[in-house]
Structures are given as structure tokens and as C-alpha cells.
Amino acid sequence: MFKHFILLFAVLATLASCNSNKFKVEGTVEGATDTTQMVLEMSSNGYWFPVDSISVGKNGTFSVAAEAPEFPSIYRLRLGDKAICFPIDSLDQLTINTRLATFATDYTVAGTDHAVQVMKIDKEALQMAGGKASPEEMAKWKHKLAEQIVADPSGIVAYYAINKYVDDKPLFDPLNDEDLRIIGAVANAFYTFRPNDPRTDYLVTVLTQGQQRRRAASAPTDTIEAELASLIDIKLQDYTGTTHSLEQVAQKNRLVLLNFTVYQAEFSPVFNKLLNDIYTKYKSRGLEIYQVSLDTDNVFWSQAAKNLPWITVYDPRGQNSTTLGIYQVMGVPTTFIIVGGDIVERVEDGSKLEAAVARRI
Numbered sequence: 001m002f003k004h005f006i007l008l009f010a011v012l013a014t015l016a017s018c019n020s021n022k023f024k025v026e027g028t029v030e031g032a033t034d035t036t037q038m039v040l041e042m043s044s045n046g047y048w049f050p051v052d053s054i055s056v057g058k059n060g061t062f063s064v065a066a067e068a069p070e071f072p073s074i075y076r077l078r079l080g081d082k083a084i085c086f087p088i089d090s091l092d093q094l095t096i097n098t099r100l101a102t103f104a105t106d107y108t109v110a111g112t113d114h115a116v117q118v119m120k121i122d123k124e125a126l127q128m129a130g131g132k133a134s135p136e137e138m139a140k141w142k143h144k145l146a147e148q149i150v151a152d153p154s155g156i157v158a159y160y161a162i163n164k165y166v167d168d169k170p171l172f173d174p175l176n177d178e179d180l181r182i183i184g185a186v187a188n189a190f191y192t193f194r195p196n197d198p199r200t201d202y203l204v205t206v207l208t209q210g211q212q213r214r215r216a217a218s219a220p221t222d223t224i225e226a227e228l229a230s231l232i233d234i235k236l237q238d239y240t241g242t243t244h245s246l247e248q249v250a251q252k253n254r255l256v257l258l259n260f261t262v263y264q265a266e267f268s269p270v271f272n273k274l275l276n277d278i279y280t281k282y283k284s285r286g287l288e289i290y291q292v293s294l295d296t297d298n299v300f301w302s303q304a305a306k307n308l309p310w311i312t313v314y315d316p317r318g319q320n321s322t323t324l325g326i327y328q329v330m331g332v333p334t335t336f337i338i339v340g341g342d343i344v345e346r347v348e349d350g351s352k353l354e355a356a357v358a359r360r361i
Contacts, residue, residue: 020091021067021068021091022065022066022067022068022091023065023066023068023069023088023090023091023092023093023094024063024064024065024092024093024094025040025063025064025065025075025077025086025093025094025095025096026061026062026063026064026093026094026095026096027061027062027094027095027096027097027098028059028060028061028062028097028098029056029060029062029079029098029099029100029103030060030097030098030099030100031060031099031100031101032056032060032100033056033058033060034055034056034057034058036055036056036079036100037053037054037055037056037079038053038054038056038062038077038078038079039052039053039054039077039078039079040052040053040054040064040066040075040076040077040078041075041076041077041078041083041351042069042073042074042075043073043074043075043076044198044265044266044267048076048078048349048350048351049267049270049271049350051066051075052064052066054077060100068088068090068091069088069089069090071194071196071197071198071199072087072088072089072090072114072155072156073087073088073156074086074087074088074118074156074159074160075087075088077096078351079100079103079104082103082104083104084096084098084103084104084107084109084119084122085118085122085160086109086115086118086119087112087114087115087118087156087157087160089112089114089156092111092112092115093111094109094110094111094112094115095108095109095110095111096108096109105123105126107119114155114156114157117148117157118157118160121145121157121160121161121164124141125164125166125171128141128166129166129167130167142171142172145161145171146182148161149161149162149182149185149186150182150185153185153186153188153189153190154186154189154190154192154193154194158186158189159186159190159199159203162182162183162186174206174207174209174210174330175210180207180210180211183203183206183207183210184207186203187200187203187204187206187207188207190203190204191203191204198265198266202331202332205319205330205331206330206331208319209319209324209325209328209329209330210330212325231246231247231250231338231341231342231343232323232326232327233245233246233247234246234258234290234292234313234323236292236313236314236315237313237314238305238311238312238313238314239301239302239305239306239312239314244290244311244313246258246290246338247341249288249290249311250338250340250341251341252288253286253287253288254285254286254287254339254361255282255286255287255288255337255338255339255357255360255361256287256288256289256290256337256338256339257275257278257287257288257289257290257291257335257336257337257338257353257357258290258292258327258335258336258337258338258343259275259289259290259291259292259333259334259335259336260292260294260324260327260329260332260333260334260335261291261292261293261294261332261333262293262294262295262332263293263295263300263301263304263305264295264296264297264300265332267333268304271333271350272308274350274353274354275289275291275310275353276308276309277354278353278354278357279309279310281354282357282358282361285361286361287357287361288310288311289310289311290310290311290313291308291310291311291312291313292313292314292315292323293305293312293313293314293315294315294318294319294321294324294332295314295318296318298314298316301314302314331348333348333350334346334347334348335347335348335350335353337356337357337360339360344360345360
């Protein structure tokens with residue numbers, strides 16, 4: 001009997017330890033049925049990748065637990081093309097209540113102050129979007145957000161706010177001097193207090209590239225606008241030493257994806273899997289991929305590049321490459337769609353890439 005008790009205790013302890021490093025999100029989706037499917041996704045500097053799929057119960061309830069992130073991160077609960085974003089820090093437990101018909105507009109998030117703050121930002125953004133707010137109202141809102149960001153620049157909410165888009169435009173634009181100062185406050189705070197956070201290098205890159213472009217914008221601009229609006233040739237070598245011209249690749253193929261990436265980044269395996277699925281599906285219809293690696297370790301890059309079926313080239317200048325400034329690449333992965341030698345679309349959300357290709361090819 002005593003031995004059985006000890007064994008039971010050990011089993012319970014093991015189960016507890018298995019769940020001790022997980023965060024939890026639960027709630028209700030009013031109007032949902034047991035056929036409703038959602039996806040829990042995690043952000044990696046602009047790219048969303050799936051963490052788990054979620055089936056809603058008959059009464060509209062749902063619950064999902066996932067491994068706690070090493071650093072505070074942004075997640076989202078996605079239903080089709082609608083999503084509710086929220087931050088997770090370690091073992092957070094959140095409750096999300098919403099309706100099927102108004103999934104990402106009429107909802108509540110509870111459990112942490114940061115989650116409530118992100119919800120508030122997103123709901124305010126909806127009130128500002130689509131021309132519903134005057135320039136004065138937008139400026140007043142941004143000023144209020146800027147004060148919130150500066151009050152806690154190394155927090156996950158600050159990171160989320162400076163990466164927020166409204167009407168497909170960055171709320172805090174690196175080409176705007178005042179906005180760049182706010183971005184700089186966050187980048188410097190992460191660099192100082194979160195040096196190992198995977199978002200830190202991204203933020204520093206956004207800041208330095210923004211500073212470079214501001215300096216370039218203050219110089220004579222006779223050709224700057226033309227360069228930013230057209231295809232500028234890139235000539236770089238692949239792992240065999242063969243030079244590939246982006247212009248020539250664009251001339252030979254119906255549609256080209258120009259992708260800037262870092263193979264050593266956390267997102268790379270998942271993102272390259274996404275690219276491979278798209279490449280396999282559309283290669284026969286005239287798709288080619290021209291992928292530029294910005295890795296600091298060219299040996300690591302070359303070993304990875306050998307296993308990829310598309311054109312992979314290496315830029316030894318890395319994050320100091322002038323090409324990044326020309327194409328206004330503020331973070332990776334960033335992908336451009338080229339059709340007929342012209343850049344027709346920029347895609348930073350990987351979940352929307354295949355749909356963008358399908359529309360153009």
C-alpha cells in the first residue's frame with residue numbers, strides 16, 4: 001500500500017513537472033461549434049509560425065497549453081484571416097472571450113496587465129484605421145502611445161507598439177525622425193537590459209537602418225525615389241562561387257520571390273519549409289526564388305544552402321549591406337514579389353505569402 005502511494009505520488013509529480021513549464025490560454029468563442037478550428041501562432045520578428053491547432057468545444061469553449069517562451073513573446077489566436085494578439089511571459093494564464101462573428105473586433109483578454117495593454121492598443125488601432133480618425137486624432141494617439149513606450153521601453157508591449165501597422169503602414173515609421181527616436185529608445189533599452197533576447201538584434205537593425213536611410217534622405221534625392229520604386233540588380237555568389245544576377249533571373253522567370261533572410265535565425269527552418277512548399281507548388285508555373293543570406297557565418301550558410309532547391313546567394317556585408325537600405329529592409333525575413341522585372345508587392349507576414357504568389361502567378 002505504501003509503495004503504491006509512493007508510486008502514485010511520483011506519477012503525479014512527474015505530470016505536474018511536465019505542465020509546470022507551460023502557459024495556458026482558454027476562453028469562449030460565442031457562436032462557434034465543434035467544427036470550428038483555430039490556430040495558436042507565435043511571432044518571430046514579423047513572421048508568424050504555428051504552435052498548436054485548437055478545436056473548439058460544442059459550447060464554444062477552448063483551452064490550449066504550450067511551452068513557455070524563454071523570453072516574453074507575442075502570440076496570436078487566429079481564426080481564418082482574423083487574429084487576436086497577446087503577449088506571453090513565462091507561465092502566464094490568459095482568458096479570451098469573443099464571438100465568432102466579431103472574432104478580432106469584439107473580444108476581451110484578461111490575465112495579465114501586458115495582455116490588457118496589447119488588447120487596448122489593437123482596439124484603439126481599429127478606431128483609427130480606415131480613415132475614421134483625423135490626422136490630429138492620430139497624432140494625439142501616437143503621442144499617448146509614445147509616452148507609454150518610453151515609460152517601459154524594454155517591455156514586450158513597447159516592442160509590440162513600435163511594430164504595429166495601421167492601414168498597412170507602420171505606426172512608428174523609421175523614416176520619420178520623431179518615430180525613429182521612439183524606436184531608438186526601445187532598441188537601446190533591449191540592447192542594455194535584454195542583450196540575449198532574440199528581438200534585440202532585430203530592433204538594433206531597424207534602428208541602424210533607419211538612421212542610414214535618414215542620412216541618405218538628407219542627401220540629394222534625384223535618384224533615390226526611382227531606386228526605391230524599381231528593381232535594383234543584385235549580383236551575389238552562391239555556395240559554388242557562381243554569380244547570379246537578380247535582373248537576369250527576373251527576365252527568365254514569370255515570377256520571382258526576392259527574399260532576405262538569416263539561416264541561423266530561430267525562424268529560418270520554419271520559414272524555409274514554407275518557401276519550399278510554395279516553390280514545389282508553383283515552380284512549374286514559372287516561379288523562382290532568389291534568396292539573399294545575411295548570415296555572419298558563411299560556412300554555416302553554405303552547408304544549409306546546399307540543401308535548398310532555389311537560388312541562394314550570400315551577402316558578406318550582412319546587416320551592413322547597402323542593398324538593405326535600397327530595398328528598405330528593416331527586418332528579416334522580408335520578401336518581395338517581382339513580376340515582369342517590376343517589384344509588385346512586399347510581404348512581411350509569411351502566412352500571407354502563398355496567397356500573394358497565387359494572385360500574381
